[in-house]
Structures are given as C-alpha cells and as structure tokens.
Amino acid sequence: ETGVTQTPRHLVMGMTNKKSLKCEQHLGHNAMYWYKQSAKKPLELMFVYNFKEQTENNSVPSRFSPECPNSSHLFLHLHTLQPEDSALYLCASGSGEPAKNIQYFGAGTRLSVL
Amino acid sequence: SQKIEQNSEALNIQEGKTATLTCNYTNYSPAYLQWYRQDPGRGPVFLLLIRENEKEKRKERLKVTFDTTLKQSLFHITASQPADSATYLCALASLPMDTGRRALTFGSGTRLQVQP
Numbered sequence: 273e274t275g276v277t278q279t280p281r282h283l284v285m286g287m288t289n290k291k292s293l294k295c296e297q298h299l300g301h302n303a304m305y306w307y308k309q310s311a312k313k314p315l316e317l318m319f320v321y322n323f324k325e326q327t328e329n330n331s332v333p334s335r336f337s338p339e340c341p342n343s344s345h346l347f348l349h350l351h352t353l354q355p356e357d358s359a360l361y362l363c364a365s366g367s368g369e370p371a372k373n374i375q376y377f378g379a380g381t382r383l384s385v386l
Numbered sequence: 387s388q389k390i391e392q393n394s395e396a397l398n399i400q401e402g403k404t405a406t407l408t409c410n411y412t413n414y415s416p417a418y419l420q421w422y423r424q425d426p427g428r429g430p431v432f433l434l435l436i437r438e439n440e441k442e443k444r445k446e447r448l449k450v451t452f453d454t455t456l457k458q459s460l461f462h463i464t465a466s467q468p469a470d471s472a473t474y475l476c477a478l479a480s481l482p483m484d485t486g487r488r489a490l491t492f493g494s495g496t497r498l499q500v501q502p
C-alpha cells in the first residue's frame with residue numbers, strides 16, 4: 273500500500289463515452305501528478321498540480337480534463353477518447369521537497385478504448 | 387534534446403548473481419537521480435536516490451553509482467533472487483527546480499528476470 277489509491281483499476285470505454293478516473297492520496301503531500309504509460313515507452317507526464325493549482329500541462333489533448341478539488345484528490349475526466357489513448361494511467365503524489373521530490377504512485381487504471 | 391536511455395532488452399541472470407542495470411542520459415545536468423521498481427500492472431515504487439555530488443549509494447542488496455562525467459548511473463542488485471524480477475526505471479530531475487515540485491523525467495525501464 274503506497275498511500276495513493278486509484279479507481280477504477282480497469283476501465284473499458286467506447287470512443288463516445290465519458291468517464292472519470294479518481295486518485296486519492298493519504299500522505300499529506302502538496303503535489304499530485306497524472307502520467308500515461310504505454311507499452312515499451314517511458315512514463316509521459318500529463319499534468320501537475322501543486323496546492324490544487326495546475327502548474328504543468330504537457331500538451332495534453334483537451335479530451336483529457338484534470339480536476340483537483342483539494343490537495344488529496346485528483347480526477348482525470350475522459351471524453352471522446354481514441355483507441356491510441358489506451359494505456360495505464362498512473363497518479364502520483366510528492367512532497368515537493370526540493371532535494372528529493374520522490375514520487376509515490378498508485379496502482380494505476382488500465383484503460384482500454386474500443 | 388534531452389534523452390534518458392535504459393537498455394530496452396530484458397536482462398536475464400541466474401539467482402545469486404549480481405544484476406547491473408544502466409541508465410545513460412544526454413543533454414541533462416541532473417541534480418539527482420532516482421531508481422524505481424515497477425511490477426506488471428502496478429505503479430513504480432521508489433528505491434533509491436543519489437545526488438550529483440555522491441558517487442555511490444547503498445541500501446541492503448542495492449547499490450547505485452552516479453558518474454556525471456560519463457553521464458551514467460549503474461544500478462546493482464547483489465545476490466539476486468527471483469523476487470527481484472521486475473522492471474527498473476531511472477528518473478532524473480534537473481536544477482533549477484521551482485522548489486522541487488516539478489515532476490521527474492523517467493527512462494523507459496529495463497526488465498530484469500532472475501532465474502531460479
């Protein structure tokens with residue numbers, strides 16, 4: 273148990289569906305992140321939130337919409353996705369400590385877009 | 387452009403041997419480097435961090451070296467066990483950092499398979 277919980281663990285959706293991924297951290301961290309992990313590729317940073325404010329958006333298509341209502345919760349709203357969006361979506365939190373910035377990951381949501 | 391390279395081919399070794407994984411980087415001046423372990427269908431788990439002014443770091447059977455001249459980090463697992471089988475990722479963070487809240491940049495990882 274890493275202290276970061278993601279739901280659902282698996283999600284299958286059609287290209288016209290709307291769904292949301294949820295992440296919750298119990299570590300008291302101020303920073304939260306969404307990553308995408310596709311087979312054989314490095315983790316791709318999508319969004320960064322610090323103290324509920326979005327500080328990074330790495331050119332992510334608008335069909336992915338993040339929401340961070342407080343420092344413990346992070347959502348990723350999905351709509352009109354494409355098959356190439358199928359991947360493992362990982363949430364992470366970090367203390368933001370300048371000397372370390374160790375990231376704590378959830379188990380991920382395995383997303384399949386049909 | 388900045389690049390992090392890890393051997394994409396799986397590393398197969400016999401139980402009891404030392405596993406050595408490599409992380410090379412270009413166009414980076416990392417302040418520190420981290421290693422993570424990732425099991426199938428799970429998120430990465432932090433293992434070790436080494437700073438640019440440290441040559442070596444150890445934790446139990448794990449050892450990490452960091453050579454900023456060669457732009458390379460080596461990750462060693464001594465007396466390897468089948469339970470060490472996983473994918474190992476290196477991650478870099480550079481200075482200047484806006485209070486360290488920026489995310490890390492990860493390599494694609496190397497899969498280690500330890501045969502009993």
